[in-house]
Amino acid sequence: MAAQFDLDALPYVDKQIDEPGMRTQVDKLIAAELKRMPKPRDPSALFPDIDLFKDRALLQQELERVRKGKPMEPTLDLSRYQLEPPSTSTPDNDNNTNTPLTASEELPEGKILWLKALGNADAQLEQQNQRILNLELIQKFGANAWNVHNYQLEYDLTNLRKVVDDKKGEVxxxxxxxxxxQLEVAESLQRLEAKWAEMISATLQVEVASASLESELEQLKAYEAKLVKELGIPLESADSTTSMAS
Structure with missing residues (x-):
């Protein structure tokens, strides 16, 4: 259970802070009180450690690779994004040279190469068409979309400023x-403080008077004992004689 603190402060009534050296003493008391108060919790302790992709080893490996900044293995094959004509020669493994294709050799293998190049060209053309379409859509609707987005941001900013202004007004x-x-009760507090001072003064006067009477009583007792000793009358007899005389 969190500790509760009773903060007693009347800054509009108490003027002792203006006395010399009082502000330094107050700062020391505040610092000592702050040391007693519980420290705020670390924000990172509010969120437990989360093991991402614990059931997917492949994703964990990829996350670890990105965390360490290592390059992707294997690297992406960028040849599919290049538009190159098919090769018209075949490598000669014996002599490490490129041998031009003959007419008879070109028919089966050359056709496959040209078909692959044609498919790659079709893919590149479709990708360019998609880019052109996206650019046209952005040119047609992008400005309005950004205007709407900016309007939403301005609306949110206006609401946040209003909330801040409301909170400042509440404070x-x-x-x-x-x-x-505090000003309404200041007069009552001052009157009670004056009454408290009067009562303290009266109490001190009573204590002083009591001390004076006790001292006088001790003196009388000492004087009585002296008389009894001088007259030779026992103290009990002196008391009885005094009672009969009275």
Whole structure:
């Protein structure tokens, strides 16, 4: 259970802070009180450690690779994004040279190469068409979309500023109410403080008078004992004689 602190402060009534050396003493007391108060929790402790992709080893390996900044293995094959004509020669493994294709050799293998190049060209053409279409869509609708997005951001900003202004107004009104409440009870507090001072003074006077009477009583007792000793009358007899005389 969190510790509760009773903060007693009347800044609009108490003027002792203006006395020399009082502000330094107050700062020391505040620092000592802050040391006693529980420290705020570390924000990172509010969120437990999360093991991402614990059931997917492949994704864990990829996450670890990205975390360490290592390049992707194997690297992406970028040849599919290049538009090159098919090769018209075949490598000669014996002599490490490129041998031009003959007419008879070109028919089966050359056709496959040209078909692959044609498929790659079709893919590149479709990709360019998609890019052109996206650019046209952005040119047609992008400005309005950004305007709507900016309007939403401005609307959110206006709402946040309104919330901040409302909170500042509440804080200001609270401080005004505190000042009014303290000034209203200031006269009563001053009257009670004056009465307390009078009672303390009266109590001190009673204590001084009591001490004076006790001292006088001790002196009388000493004087009585001296008389009894000089007259030779026992103390009990002196008391009885005094009682009969009275």
């Amino acid at each position: 200001l009104e609270l401080n005004k109410q505190r000042k009014r409440d």
